[in-house]
Every structure is written in C-alpha cells, then in structure tokens.
Amino acid sequence: MEIQTNVSLKPYHTFGIEVKAKEFCEVSVVAELKEALRYAEVEQYPYFILGGGSNVLFTQDYDGLVIRVNTKGKEKVSEDSTTVLWRVQAGENWHDFVMWTLDQGYYGLENLALIPGTVGAAPIQNIGAYGVEVKDVVETVEVLDVDTFDIKDIPHDACAFGYRDSIFKRQKGKYIVLAVTFRLQKNAGTLVMDYGAVKAALAQMKVDAPTAEDVAQAVINIRQSKLPDPATLGNSGSFFKNPVVDFAVFETIQKTYPDVPHYKLNNTDVKIPAGWLIEQAGFKGKRFGDAGVHDMQALVLVNHGKASGQELFDLAQNIRQKVKVDFGIDLAFEVNIL
Structure with missing residues (x-):
C-alpha cells in the first residue's frame, strides 16, 4: 500500500471538482485497509472511505486520508x-x-x-x-x-x-x-414493470414479451435519455431523496397542483418526486456560474466545468429553502457532503 500526498481527487469522483486530499491511498485487500486505518489513527488524521465517488460532494480540500476501496472478485x-x-x-x-x-x-x-x-x-x-x-x-x-x-x-x-x-x-x-x-x-419470474417510464421504454423498443434483459435495456435507455454522463458533465445522479409526506400534506399540495405526480406507499404516506418539486420551484435548467440544475432532470445538480463544491452546495441549499417555502417540504440530501 502506497500513501500519496497532496493528491487531486478530480478523477475519483463524478462531480469532477478540483479538490485535493492531504493524503490518499488505494486498497485492494482487507489487510491494506486495516493498515491504512492504523496509519490514520497514528497520524491522528480523519479518513474518508471512497468507492466510485458517485455519491459525494467535496466542498473543500480534504484535510486527512482518503482511502479508495478497490477490492475485486x-x-x-x-x-x-x-x-x-x-x-x-x-x-x-x-x-x-x-x-x-x-x-x-x-x-x-x-x-x-x-x-x-x-x-x-x-x-x-x-x-x-x-x-x-x-x-x-x-x-x-x-x-x-x-x-x-x-x-x-x-x-x-x-x-x-x-x-x-x-x-x-x-x-x-x-x-x-x-x-x-x-x-x-435462476429464472426471471415476475418482472417489475409497473413504472410508466419503463412501460413506455419497452413500447418504444417494440417488445411484446419483455425479458429481464429487455427491462435492463429499457432502464438504461431511460437513464441515458434523462441523466447526464458524468464523463462529459459532472454530476452525482440524484442529489436529493424523493420526500415521503403524510396524506394531509399531499392533499394540500394537490389542491394547488391537481396533477402532482405521486406514489402512494400505504394508507398514510405518499412519495412525491423531488425533481417535480424542484422544477415547480423554478430551478430546472437554471445555471449559476458553472453550478447548475440539469435541464432534463431537476433532481440532478451539475458541474458545467469549473464549479466549486461550495457553489454546488450553496445552490442545493437555495433549492431546499425555496421548496420549503413553496411546499412546506424539507428535501434531504442523497449525496454525502464533505
């Protein structure tokens, strides 16, 4: 295991923000992971476990040890x-x-x-x-x-x-x-195809009797049509969780927005798409410097090139505040904020 110093994390997270780790290592076996943790303890460093980097927003340089888990098999x-x-x-x-x-x-x-x-x-x-x-x-x-x-x-x-x-x-x-x-x-059994987007994608593929492979391809098609490729436009996918609200809150919103999309979880709780709330709040497709909201899916915040993590975090906070004012709903982050 090699400990590197002052390492750019830009290649290791999908937002592609230029931030650095004070120290960085990759581990491929458990023994190396334990060694890295012991090293952090001896040096009295904080540490962060990094996987694919698709669910993290670095708002500043990381003043500690970033451990990238690269175990395979x-x-x-x-x-x-x-x-x-x-x-x-x-x-x-x-x-x-x-x-x-x-x-x-x-x-x-x-x-x-x-x-x-x-x-x-x-x-x-x-x-x-x-x-x-x-x-x-x-x-x-x-x-x-x-x-x-x-x-x-x-x-x-x-x-x-x-x-x-x-x-x-x-x-x-x-x-x-x-x-x-x-x-x-070992057999496909009953495939889950209840979502309208999946049904529409399968119809577009002209599939009459879908297989599991067809469902996977339909999901891939949906994601590629709605979500930006991090290799060309930095993002972490869904930035916010879809909020679950009680039925009374949902009914209040429905009075103003009769067509509000929703998914009834049980007799008391309803899930509302966070992307819809963000779009209604006026943020879809908006850009503030190089920090922005994707024009196809408002649930996704994007780095248009040189946005800082702090700029993206500030945008996320502004979105939360506006949704809270407009709908009385607190959006929760799905990504980890550092």
Missing part, C-alpha cells in the same frame, strides 16, 4: 434449484456487476442497471430504481468493525434497510463494507 457461495448466492467484493463496479448477472442467467437486479458507483455503496444507500431496491436481494453484508477490526457478516434483517437508508448509514463510521452477498433468481 465474485464468489459463488451456494445454490439450490431456484436461487444462487454470490458474494461480491465492495470495489466491483455496480453496473458491470448487474450486467454480469444477466449474462450468467441470474435475475433480480435488472431494474438497477446503470446506477453509478460500487457494490460496497449499494447497501449503505439501499439504492433503488423503478420499483426495486437492493434490499430485495441482499442476503448478508460483510463488514469491518472500525473499532475492533472484527470482520462480521450482518444478515439482511439486521441491516435496518429503509428508503435510501440502512444501519450502515445511520451508524456512519462504525462499519466499512467489505463485500455483499446477493440472493439471485
């Missing part, structure tokens, strides 16, 4: 007549893994295609899209306990999964995800 744990368990290392690219599962004839992740980031980040955020969340297929999460250096498998029921939430997010800093074991289906 997939291992079949067990299988039966209908399912198979695969343990996947945290540093594996998420989208590549999803497409690999389809190539192998394993199903359950097709709706989560083209989500940026790594496998290790997936359970932390409980990533989800188009009616599927990663919790639906997570069997166990292998973690390193930062305090004791013990390695343990946390079973699904102990992960406390919620909407873009988990025990790993709530107890931030206690665990580092090392690997995730997924229970995948």
Whole structure:
C-alpha cells in the first residue's frame, strides 16, 4: 500500500471538482485497509472511505486520508434449484456487476442497471430504481468493525434497510463494507414493470414479451435519455431523496397542483418526486456560474466545468429553502457532503 500526498481527487469522483486530499491511498485487500486505518489513527488524521465517488460532494480540500476501496472478485457461495448466492467484493463496479448477472442467467437486479458507483455503496444507500431496491436481494453484508477490526457478516434483517437508508448509514463510521452477498433468481419470474417510464421504454423498443434483459435495456435507455454522463458533465445522479409526506400534506399540495405526480406507499404516506418539486420551484435548467440544475432532470445538480463544491452546495441549499417555502417540504440530501 502506497500513501500519496497532496493528491487531486478530480478523477475519483463524478462531480469532477478540483479538490485535493492531504493524503490518499488505494486498497485492494482487507489487510491494506486495516493498515491504512492504523496509519490514520497514528497520524491522528480523519479518513474518508471512497468507492466510485458517485455519491459525494467535496466542498473543500480534504484535510486527512482518503482511502479508495478497490477490492475485486465474485464468489459463488451456494445454490439450490431456484436461487444462487454470490458474494461480491465492495470495489466491483455496480453496473458491470448487474450486467454480469444477466449474462450468467441470474435475475433480480435488472431494474438497477446503470446506477453509478460500487457494490460496497449499494447497501449503505439501499439504492433503488423503478420499483426495486437492493434490499430485495441482499442476503448478508460483510463488514469491518472500525473499532475492533472484527470482520462480521450482518444478515439482511439486521441491516435496518429503509428508503435510501440502512444501519450502515445511520451508524456512519462504525462499519466499512467489505463485500455483499446477493440472493439471485435462476429464472426471471415476475418482472417489475409497473413504472410508466419503463412501460413506455419497452413500447418504444417494440417488445411484446419483455425479458429481464429487455427491462435492463429499457432502464438504461431511460437513464441515458434523462441523466447526464458524468464523463462529459459532472454530476452525482440524484442529489436529493424523493420526500415521503403524510396524506394531509399531499392533499394540500394537490389542491394547488391537481396533477402532482405521486406514489402512494400505504394508507398514510405518499412519495412525491423531488425533481417535480424542484422544477415547480423554478430551478430546472437554471445555471449559476458553472453550478447548475440539469435541464432534463431537476433532481440532478451539475458541474458545467469549473464549479466549486461550495457553489454546488450553496445552490442545493437555495433549492431546499425555496421548496420549503413553496411546499412546506424539507428535501434531504442523497449525496454525502464533505
């Protein structure tokens, strides 16, 4: 393991902001990760665990050690007549893994295609899209306990999964995800195609009897049409969580906006798209210097070239304040702010 000093983080996060880490290292095995953590402790440095860099906004240089997890590998744990368990290392690219599962004839992740980031980040955020969340297929999460250096498998029921939430997010800093074991289906079964956008994309593809591969391609088409490629326009995907409000709040909004898009979760809670709220607040497509809101998806903040992290954070705060004034809703960040 090599410790580098004064390292630009621009290539390592999808906003592409020019910020530097005081010290930086990449780890490819658990022993190196432990070594890096011990080094940070001895030097009394704060540290930050970095995966694909698709869910972080650096507002300033990082005055500590950035540890990039680059562990690789997939291992079949067990299988039966209908399912198979695969343990996947945290540093594996998420989208590549999803497409690999389809190539192998394993199903359950097709709706989560083209989500940026790594496998290790997936359970932390409980990533989800188009009616599927990663919790639906997570069997166990292998973690390193930062305090004791013990390695343990946390079973699904102990992960406390919620909407873009988990025990790993709530107890931030206690665990580092090392690997995730997924229970995948050997046959496609019932595909999740309830979302209108997915149905429309499949119709555009002229698919009459969709396969899991078709659903994945439909999701890819949707994402590519709505979301900017970080390689050409810096962004972190969804910057805000879609808020969940009680029915009374929803009905109040619906009186003014009869066509407000929504998804009823149960008898008391309704999810409203944050992108719609931001668009109604007047921010869609707006640009403030090089910090802006994407013109196709208002949920996405973008770096048009030389925006600073602070400028993007200030824009995000202005959006939150306007949505709060207009709708009485507090938008929560989906990205990590440093």
